[in-house]
Amino acid sequence: MKRSTVKVLTLIVALGLVATACGSTNRTTADTLEGTTITLVTHDSFALSDSTLKAFTDQTGVKVDILESGDAGTMVSQAILSAGNPVGDVMYGIDNTFLQRGLDAGLFEPYASPALSDVPDKFKLDPQHRVTPIDFGDVCVNYWTDALGTAPPTDLADLTKPEYAGKLVVENPETSSPGFAFLLATIVRFKDWEGYWAGLRANDVKVASGWEDAYYSDFTAGGGDRPLVVSYASSPVAEVVYADPPVDTAPTGVLADSCFRQIEFAGVLKGTPHRAAAQALIDFMLTPTFQDDVPLNMFVFPVTKSATLPKVFLDNVTVTDTPLTLDPATIEANRDKWTARWSEIVLG
Amino acid sequence: MRTAAKALTVALPAVFILVFFAFPVANLLSTGLVGGGLHVLGGLFGSGRERGVIWFTVWQAAVSTLLTLAVAMPMASLVARMGERRRRLVRALVTVPFVLPTVVVGGAFEGLFRRFGLDSGALRLDGTVWAILAAHVFFNYAVVVRTVGSYWAGLDARLEEQARILGAGRWRTFVEVTLPRLRPAIAAASAIVFLFSFTSFGVILILGGPRRATIETDIYRFAVTRGDLTTAASLAVVQLVAVVGLIALTTMLERRRPITTRQAHRVSQRVGRAWLWGNIAATALILGTPIGVLVERSLSVGDGYSLRNYGALIHRTRRLPVPALLTLRNSLLYAVVATSLAVVVGGLASLVVVHGRRVLSRVFDLGLTLPLGTSAVTIGFGILITLDRPPLDLRTSWIIIPIAHALVGIPFVVRTMVPVLRGIDESLREAAAVLGAVPSRVRREIDLPIGGRGLVVGAGFAFAVSIGEFGATSFLPRRADTITAPVALFRLLSTPGASLRGQAMALAVVLMAVVAVAVVAIESARGTADGGM
Numbered sequence: 001m002k003r004s005t006v007k008v009l010t011l012i013v014a015l016g017l018v019a020t021a022c023g024s025t026n027r028t029t030a031d032t033l034e035g036t037t038i039t040l041v042t043h044d045s046f047a048l049s050d051s052t053l054k055a056f057t058d059q060t061g062v063k064v065d066i067l068e069s070g071d072a073g074t075m076v077s078q079a080i081l082s083a084g085n086p087v088g089d090v091m092y093g094i095d096n097t098f099l100q101r102g103l104d105a106g107l108f109e110p111y112a113s114p115a116l117s118d119v120p121d122k123f124k125l126d127p128q129h130r131v132t133p134i135d136f137g138d139v140c141v142n143y144w145t146d147a148l149g150t151a152p153p154t155d156l157a158d159l160t161k162p163e164y165a166g167k168l169v170v171e172n173p174e175t176s177s178p179g180f181a182f183l184l185a186t187i188v189r190f191k192d193w194e195g196y197w198a199g200l201r202a203n204d205v206k207v208a209s210g211w212e213d214a215y216y217s218d219f220t221a222g223g224g225d226r227p228l229v230v231s232y233a234s235s236p237v238a239e240v241v242y243a244d245p246p247v248d249t250a251p252t253g254v255l256a257d258s259c260f261r262q263i264e265f266a267g268v269l270k271g272t273p274h275r276a277a278a279q280a281l282i283d284f285m286l287t288p289t290f291q292d293d294v295p296l297n298m299f300v301f302p303v304t305k306s307a308t309l310p311k312v313f314l315d316n317v318t319v320t321d322t323p324l325t326l327d328p329a330t331i332e333a334n335r336d337k338w339t340a341r342w343s344e345i346v347l348g
Numbered sequence: 349m350r351t352a353a354k355a356l357t358v359a360l361p362a363v364f365i366l367v368f369f370a371f372p373v374a375n376l377l378s379t380g381l382v383g384g385g386l387h388v389l390g391g392l393f394g395s396g397r398e399r400g401v402i403w404f405t406v407w408q409a410a411v412s413t414l415l416t417l418a419v420a421m422p423m424a425s426l427v428a429r430m431g432e433r434r435r436r437l438v439r440a441l442v443t444v445p446f447v448l449p450t451v452v453v454g455g456a457f458e459g460l461f462r463r464f465g466l467d468s469g470a471l472r473l474d475g476t477v478w479a480i481l482a483a484h485v486f487f488n489y490a491v492v493v494r495t496v497g498s499y500w501a502g503l504d505a506r507l508e509e510q511a512r513i514l515g516a517g518r519w520r521t522f523v524e525v526t527l528p529r530l531r532p533a534i535a536a537a538s539a540i541v542f543l544f545s546f547t548s549f550g551v552i553l554i555l556g557g558p559r560r561a562t563i564e565t566d567i568y569r570f571a572v573t574r575g576d577l578t579t580a581a582s583l584a585v586v587q588l589v590a591v592v593g594l595i596a597l598t599t600m601l602e603r604r605r606p607i608t609t610r611q612a613h614r615v616s617q618r619v620g621r622a623w624l625w626g627n628i629a630a631t632a633l634i635l636g637t638p639i640g641v642l643v644e645r646s647l648s649v650g651d652g653y654s655l656r657n658y659g660a661l662i663h664r665t666r667r668l669p670v671p672a673l674l675t676l677r678n679s680l681l682y683a684v685v686a687t688s689l690a691v692v693v694g695g696l697a698s699l700v701v702v703h704g705r706r707v708l709s710r711v712f713d714l715g716l717t718l719p720l721g722t723s724a725v726t727i728g729f730g731i732l733i734t735l736d737r738p739p740l741d742l743r744t745s746w747i748i749i750p751i752a753h754a755l756v757g758i759p760f761v762v763r764t765m766v767p768v769l770r771g772i773d774e775s776l777r778e779a780a781a782v783l784g785a786v787p788s789r790v791r792r793e794i795d796l797p798i799g800g801r802g803l804v805v806g807a808g809f810a811f812a813v814s815i816g817e818f819g820a821t822s823f824l825p826r827r828a829d830t831i832t833a834p835v836a837l838f839r840l841l842s843t844p845g846a847s848l849r850g851q852a853m854a855l856a857v858v859l860m861a862v863v864a865v866a867v868v869a870i871e872s873a874r875g876t877a878d879g880g881m
Contacts, residue, residue, distance in 0.1 A: 039744065041825065044835070045842060047667055066669075066828035067744055073572045074823060080575070081379075081733050087743045087825050101575050172558045174569055209553035212451050212841045216849060217458040217554075225462070235844045242665075242845020245650045252844075297666045299843060336574055347559050 380581020728823025
């Protein structure tokens with residue numbers, strides 16, 4: 001026992017040292033940017049080319065660590081729990097369906113980036129500039145063209161027609177972000193959205209728990225028997241980029257009339273000791289270097305007017321000019337009521 | 349030094365659980381319940397829906413446990429009668445399903461249902477409670493085979509021989525002679541399977557259909573989707589109370605001493621051919637079919653088959669910060685740290701549970717098993733709001749990930765070791781003492797080698813738990829460059845495109861292979877150590 005005791009003691013001490021070493025990040029008090037390391041808190045869909053953040057470090061001397069926090073909902077919940085003592089300096093990826101919750105919890109420091117002049121006004125949802133729009137994506141009904149067996153729907157209302165019976169799979173708005181966005185789309189679009197969902201239910205709509213389950217188990221893409229799925233406007237692009245064997249045109253199409261707009265924002269987290277560096281990172285996110293890199297890495301669209309889209313995007317997706325939208329405060333105020341009502345109608 | 353060693357044996361596990369589990373969870377619950385929490389808690393029992401959810405949670409976990417026992421016991425008996433080398437191989441192979449991400453297994457089950465026409469009509473399984481139960485048996489098969497099988501192997505077979513000589517039939521011998529002696533191991537395995545099913549998340553959501561909810565899925569729904577921490581915390585209290593009750597129950601069962609002594613070694617016995625092959629066929633069907641679907645998916649490209657998905661794992665796709673294969677390195681590193689922690693903490697705790705004073709023993713047994721039955725949200729968010737100041741600001745440190753894995757691994761170590769330690773023949777200890785060995789020497793020379801058998805089985809579990817990313821890690825922030833294989837797999841599956849999906853399946857298959865090899869290695873390491881003693 002004695003020898004093992006010593007070993008165990010050594011282990012505890014070593015662990016303690018490791019823990020302390022890892023716990024205390026080197027934070028400089030003075031806001032000289034050079035040599036600062038800041039932490040970008042984001043969701044787990046985050047991706048960029050290696051060269052992109054390196055360009056930021058080269059320009060400013062600020063190194064960026066990435067901290068991923070699960071899906072957007074988990075990320076916001078975590079940030080609210082640690083409000084005032086944030087795990088990082090900048091948050092990126094909070095979208096308009098969760099925005100109000102983050103704003104209400106006072107997560108962000110206002111910052112109006114000069115680069116905002118390059119961003120159309122329709123994306124600037126917070127007049128106080130606590131958050132800055134960085135990218136957007138639309139949640140839309142996708143169809144697998146060859147498996148439809150009929151003409152693609154052109155109107156959201158078409159989905160309750162008999163020819164689309166048993167063909168649509170949606171995600172549960174209580175457990176899925178695109179599922180919730182699609183519910184919002186129907187609420188914006190139809191005055192009697194409850195009647196619309198009753199119609200979808202009568203038309204044998206299937207409800208999956210999440211996007212992966214819907215797209216890869218029930219939708220044609222994963223061998224499923226449903227050729228209509230709630231996914232993203234950019235999904236056909238990914239179907240081309242990640243096709244195997246390669247294809248020229250996407251096997252899927254988008255019902256443009258069904259698209260609900262999700263805008264993703266970045267904000268300086270209140271309590272950061274690195275305000276200047278954090279603001280510099282927000283500025284950088286609106287530069288062409290960052291904006292042009294976003295589409296092929298995260299399959300979302302840049303918000304700046306000067307950004308350019310890669311060819312595969314231009315060839316395979318048309319962004320609708322008239323997406324369905326809803327103001328974040330209304331979303332937050334009604335979320336529980338709407339999802340509960342939805343559950344009664346569709347699952348009850 | 350002896351008292352120091354004793355104090356440390358108690359203090360180390362106690363401090364670990366207090367710092368990384370008890371304080372964080374208590375902190376989160378009190379944060380959530382402040383202001384009207386008790387009112388909400390009362391409301392939960394008043395609401396028909398929540399009562400239904402609580403009942404369903406307990407019911408499905410209990411049935412999953414019984415089913416898993418029924419399905420896995422034959423294999424456990426076979427494992428008990430195998431030679432050490434074969435036993436190790438089987439133990440490793442059955443561990444493989446245990447580490448698969450639920451989203452992958454859920455997809456495989458749904459694929460199977462579709463292929464055999466069970467996705468609709470009268471024989472529909474998809475979206476039913478049967479699908480949940482089938483998946484729980486699939487995941488937990490290893491728990492019963494490993495825990496019971498290894499314990500069984502150490503039982504003295506002469507008693508059964510005597511029973512047979514006295515004219516008892518095979519079945520009667522099993523029921524009246526073997527089963528009572530197996531009770532501690534069966535109780536231990538049942539507790540683990542129950543808790544795992546009790547806090548099951550992905551399986552319920554993916555296979556149960558949109559109408560099924562458990563306490564665990566509701567905690568997530570309220571804490572994350574709705575941002576209602578008060579209700580989430582109230583549900584977490586309900587979960588804790590239920591789990592404490594259950595653990596107390598199994599502890600009582602486990603405590604009764606096995607009726608007879610154990611041997612350190614047992615000669616492998618011949619088994620009937622029909623029994624052997626029937627068993628192997630059944631296991632292949634239960635575990636092999638969903639795995640077969642995954643292997644088939646990993647190889648399928650376009651209309652044919654190819655190894656291209658595997659080849660792609662060495663290149664970085666834009667969706668991952670590193671090549672997919674490199675994520676295995678992170679997974680292995682975490683698993684080594686998590687397993688070491690679980691073995692040290694769980695090993696010491698087992699000694700306390702077995703040799704400590706009654707109250708201490710009970711408290712340890714309960715406290716160290718609790719994390720297994722606690723929601724990942726509760727632990728993850730609890731750590732986030734508790735270990736958030738220097739010197740213990742671990743929120744962004746890599747070490748918190750293996751620590752969270754170890755929390756779930758420790759109960760496995762304790763539950764596999766305690767029955768083995770309890771079963772050690774008292775006369776062996778007495779003999780050693782009479783021959784002049786001091787208590788510490790008795791422990792070193794007798795308890796350690798025999799307890800080691802339980803320890804390696806527990807270590808294998810702790811390793812698999814870590815590789816499979818069970819526990820609170822999905823609710824903790826983590827550094828992008830330390831992404832693990834299961835997280836990478838989710839990422840690949842979160843974007844459309846056949847090649848990403850193919851790579852995800854290939855990564856799942858590689859993960860299974862790595863786990864099988866690693867578990868064999870862990871359990872062989874003990875074999876070598878044994879030889880040296």
